[in-house]
Amino acid sequence: MNTSELNSFIVILIYGSLVLLSLLKLTNPLQVNRKANFWFGIFLFLWSTFWMDEVLFLITGSAIEFHSLYIVRFVQFLTPIVFYFSVLFYTNPTFTFKITDLKFLLLPAAFLICLFLIQSGFTNPFEYLSVILILIQALFYTGLSYIIIRKHQRKIQQFSSNTEGINLNWLEYIIVVLFIVNIIYVIYNLFYDPKSLNFFINTVFLLVIYWVAYYSLKQKEIYPLExxxxxxxxxxxxxxxxxxxxxxxxxxxxxxxxxxxxxxxxxxxxxxxxxxxxxxxxxxxxxxxxxxxxxxxxxxxxxxxxxxxxxxxxxxxxxxxxxxxxxxxxxxxxxxxxxxxxxxxxxxxxxxxxxxxxxxxxxxxxx
Incomplete structure (x- = not known):
C-alpha cells in the first residue's frame, strides 16, 4: 500500500469515526451532560464535513468540490462557535441563551455577506476577507473556550476534593493540539507544497479523534447533584x-x-x-x-x-x-x-x- 492509498484509508477512518462519534454524543446513551453532549455532537458532525471532498472523490472517482458550496462553507464556518457552546454547557449546564447572546451571530453574519458578494461576482477583496473571518472566528472561539476551561478548573477546586474526571483537561488538550496542527498547516501552505503534508496532518487528526472519542465517552456528569x-x-x-x-x-x-x-x-x-x-x-x-x-x-x-x-x-x-x-x-x-x-x-x-x-x-x- 503506497502513501496515497494509505492516506485515502485514513481519510475514510477520519470521516467514519467523526460521524459515528457524533451520533453517539447526540444520542447520549448514558444521559450525562445532555446539553453539552448535544452541542459537542453537532461540532463533531460539522468537523467531519471538512473531509467530505476527499470522501466523495473516493466514492465517485471524480473531483466534487463539496467544500466550495457556499452553504457548506457557511455551515463549516460555524464549527468553532458550536465547539464554544459545548464548552459553555460542560462548564455550566444551567446556561441559557439570552437576547444579548445575539452577538455570537455578528461574525457569521459578516461571513454570510461575504459569501453573498462572492457569489455575485465580487471575488476580490471579499474572498480574502472571508479567509480572514475564518481565521478570526477560529482563533477567537478556541481562545475563549480555553479561557473558560481554565476558569472551570479553578472553580471546581472550590467545591470538589477530587477533580480528575471533571476538570475537562481533554477539551483543553484538543484546543492546544488543533492550534499547533493548524499553525504547521498554514506554514506549509505558505512555504511548501501542502499536498506533501496531507498524510501527516490526516494521521495526526485521526489520532486526535480517537483520543477525543476515548475521553469524551468516559466523561462523567460534572455536576451530579440535585x-x-x-x-x-x-x-x-x-x-x-x-x-x-x-x-x-x-x-x-x-x-x-x-x-x-x-x-x-x-x-x-x-x-x-x-x-x-x-x-x-x-x-x-x-x-x-x-x-x-x-x-x-x-x-x-x-x-x-x-x-x-x-x-x-x-x-x-x-x-x-x-x-x-x-x-x-x-x-x-x-x-x-x-x-x-x-x-x-x-x-x-x-x-x-x-x-x-x-x-x-x-x-x-x-x-
Whole structure:
C-alpha cells in the first residue's frame, strides 16, 4: 500500500469515526451532560464535513468540490462557535441563551455577506476577507473556550476534593493540539507544497479523534447533584478564595468557632477518606451553609477546598507509607487515603511534599 492509498484509508477512518462519534454524543446513551453532549455532537458532525471532498472523490472517482458550496462553507464556518457552546454547557449546564447572546451571530453574519458578494461576482477583496473571518472566528472561539476551561478548573477546586474526571483537561488538550496542527498547516501552505503534508496532518487528526472519542465517552456528569445544590455550586466564583477574603460573610467570632469545629471533625471523623467528598457534603456535616464553609476554609486556612481536603489526605498517606508492616501497595494507599486514582495521588503528593509517594516511602524506610 503506497502513501496515497494509505492516506485515502485514513481519510475514510477520519470521516467514519467523526460521524459515528457524533451520533453517539447526540444520542447520549448514558444521559450525562445532555446539553453539552448535544452541542459537542453537532461540532463533531460539522468537523467531519471538512473531509467530505476527499470522501466523495473516493466514492465517485471524480473531483466534487463539496467544500466550495457556499452553504457548506457557511455551515463549516460555524464549527468553532458550536465547539464554544459545548464548552459553555460542560462548564455550566444551567446556561441559557439570552437576547444579548445575539452577538455570537455578528461574525457569521459578516461571513454570510461575504459569501453573498462572492457569489455575485465580487471575488476580490471579499474572498480574502472571508479567509480572514475564518481565521478570526477560529482563533477567537478556541481562545475563549480555553479561557473558560481554565476558569472551570479553578472553580471546581472550590467545591470538589477530587477533580480528575471533571476538570475537562481533554477539551483543553484538543484546543492546544488543533492550534499547533493548524499553525504547521498554514506554514506549509505558505512555504511548501501542502499536498506533501496531507498524510501527516490526516494521521495526526485521526489520532486526535480517537483520543477525543476515548475521553469524551468516559466523561462523567460534572455536576451530579440535585438542581438546588447544582445551582449553589455553579454560583461559586472560581476566584472565591480571593474575593471572599476581601468581604466578611460572617463575624470573626463565628469564623473561629466554625474553624475549630471543622478541625475537630476532620481529625476525628476523617471525612476526607471519602473520595466523593465535596463542599456540600462537608457543610451538611457541620450544619453550616456551603458559602460560609468556603469562606472559613479560604479565609481561616488560606486554601481552597481542594487544597484543604487533600492536605489531610496526604498526611494520612504519609502515615501509611511510613508503616513498614503495611500490606498496601502505592495504589492501595491512594485509595485508602481518599484519592480516586494513582495519578491524582502522585500529582497531589508531590506538589505538597516535593516527593513522589514511592520516593517518600523509600526515604522513610531507609531512616
Amino acid at each position: 438542581e438546588k445544590q447544582r445551582q449553589e455550586l455553579i454560583s461559586i466564583d472560581e476566584d472565591a478564595d480571593e474575593e471572599e477574603v476581601k468581604r466578611k460573610l460572617i463575624s470573626d467570632e463565628e469564623l473561629g468557632k466554625i474553624k475549630i469545629q471543622l478541625e475537630n471533625i476532620m481529625e476525628t471523623g476523617k471525612p476526607y477518606l471519602d473520595s466523593d467528598l465535596n463542599l456540600i457534603k462537608l457543610a451538611e456535616t457541620l450544619e453550616v451553609s456551603s458559602h460560609h464553609l468556603s469562606y472559613v476554609i479560604n479565609t481561616g486556612f488560606g486554601k481552597n477546598f481542594f487544597q484543604y481536603v487533600n492536605g489531610y489526605r496526604v498526611e494520612y498517606a504519609k502515615v501509611l507509607l511510613k508503616d513498614a508492616d503495611s500490606k498496601f501497595s502505592i495504589l492501595g494507599i491512594a485509595y485508602e487515603s481518599g484519592f480516586n486514582s494513582k495519578t491524582s495521588f502522585n500529582t497531589t503528593f508531590k506538589k505538597l511534599t516535593g516527593q513522589t509517594p514511592s520516593e517518600f516511602k523509600k526515604i522513610s524506610s531507609d531512616l
